C-alpha cells in the first residue's frame with residue numbers, strides 16, 4: 001500500500017510538547033489497527049544526539065540497535081510500545097553527509113549539487129526508505145523546531161515537494177495559545193502568524209493542534225477558522241494534562257482519529273484503547289505517594305533547572321509507581337550539595353528510595369558516592385543506573401573492602417584501586433579522540449544468576465537491556481568485591497566478563513546495573529528494576 005505521511009510541525013514556540021502530540025496521533029491511529037511508524041527530524045548539524053551535553057539537548061535516547069538519538073523517540077516508543085530503529089531520527093547532519101558522500105562518488109553526474117532539489121530529494125528518499133523498510137501504512141513525521149526558522153526550512157519544502165509528487169500527505173500544525181496573565185485571556189494571534197509563515201512555504205495545515213494551559217473555546221476556534229482557513233472541526237484542543245499519557249484519549253474524545261481518516265478519504269474505524277483507559281483510571285485513583293530521590297548533576301542551565309536531562313528515568317519511575325498504585329513524587333538532589341556540606345545528606349531522610357542515574361566525568365561524583373553510602377548504611381532502597389552501579393562499586397570498595405582511594409579511572413587515572421576501568425577496546429578509541437557513536441551501545445544480553453534479587457525481579461535467566469558506556473567494573477577486582485559480599489548477578493553473554501548487574505543481598509533493595517533499564521520501561525509494562533524499587537518501599 002502507498003503509505004500516508006503525516007507531517008507534524010510547530011509554531012509560536014519550541015518546547016510546546018510536539019513530541020507528545022505526535023506520539024498521541026500515532027497512538028490513536030495504531031489503536032485503529034494501522035501500522036504506524038513515527039519519525040523525528042532534528043534540524044541541527046550534529047550527526048546524532050550522542051555527542052551533545054544533556055543540559056544542551058536533554059537526555060539522549062538509546063535505541064535497541066545502538067543509536068544515540070533525540071528523546072522524542074523515547075516518547076514514541078513509550079506511547080506505541082514499538083522498537084524504533086535509529087534511522088527514524090533524521091538530522092540535517094545526516095542529510096548533508098549522504099548528499100556529500102554521493103557527490104564525492106560522482107553520484108550526481110556533473111550536476112551542480114544544490115539545496116533544492118538535491119538536499120530535499122535526500123529527505124524524501126530517507127522518508128520513503130523508512131516507509132518501505134517498515135511497510136508502514138502511516139509515517140508520522142515530526143519536524144523539529146518552529147516554522148519560520150532558517151534551519152528547518154528544507155524539511156517543510158521536502159514535505160511540500162512530496163505532496164506535489166503525488167504522495168499522500170497530511171499537515172498537522174501544533175500551535176501555542178498563550179494566556180496573558182494581565183489580561184487573563186487566551187490569545188490566537190501568534191498562532192495565526194505561524195500559520196501564515198507556513199503558508200509562505202506553500203503549506204496549508206489540515207489540522208491545528210491548539211496547545212495551551214486550558215482547552216481552547218468556541219470563540220477562539222472560530223477566530224482561528226476565519227484567519228487560518230482551517231474548518232472548526234479540524235481545530236483540536238491539545239491542552240495541558242497530567243499525566244501526559246491521557247492525551248490520546250483527549251484527542252479521541254474530539255474524534256481526531258476519524259477526522260484524519262476522513263480527510264485522507266478513508267472510512268472511520270473504532271479505536272481499541274481499553275487497556276490505556278484502565279491505566280489512566282488507575283493513575284487517577286491512586287492516592288498514596290512514594291518519594292523518590294534522584295541524585296544527579298545535569299540540572300542547571302543559567303538560573304533554570306532542567307529536568308529534561310533525566311526524562312526517561314522519570315518516566316520509568318512513573319510507570320513503576322503507577323503499577324503499584326502510587327503517585328511518584330520526585331526529589332531532585334544535586335550531588336554537589338553533599339560535597340559542599342555532608343550535613344545535607346539529611347535531605348535523604350525524607351526519601352523512600354534513591355536512584356543514582358547515569359553520568360559522565362568527575363563532576364558531582366563524590367556527592368553521589370556519599371549518597372550511595374548513606375543508602376547502603378541506612379537500608380534505603382537503591383537503584384544505580386550505569387554510572388550509578390559503577391559508583392556503588394567504588395563506594396563498596398572504599399568503605400567495605402578497605403581500598404582507600406578506590407575510584408573509576410574516568411575520575412582518577414592514578415588511583416591505587418581502579419575498580420572501574422575502561423573497556424579494553426575503548427582505550428584506542430579515546431586515544432584517537434573518536435567520540436561519536438563509539439561507546440558500547442544498544443541492546444545487549446544479560447545472563448542472570450539464579451537465586452539473586454535480579455533473578456527474582458526479572459523472573460527469567462536472561463534479558464536484553466540497552467547500554468551506553470565506555471567503562472566497566474574492572475574484572476581484576478570482581479573476586480575481592482564478591483568475597484566482601486557484593487554479588488554480581490548479571491553478566492554479559494557475548495563480551496566475556498562484563499559485570500552487568502550487581503547487588504547487596506543483605507540490604508532491603510540495593511541493586512545497580514551497567515545498563516539503562518529505563519529505556520525499556522513502558523506505561524503498561526514497567527521495567528522490573530524500577531518496579532522492584534517501588535515494591536521495596538511498600539514492603
Ligand code: GLN
Pocket residue numbers: 357358359360361385386387388410468469470471472
Ligand atoms: N561514564 C560511565 C561510562 O562511560 C557511565 C556511563 C553512563 O552512565 N551512561 O561507563
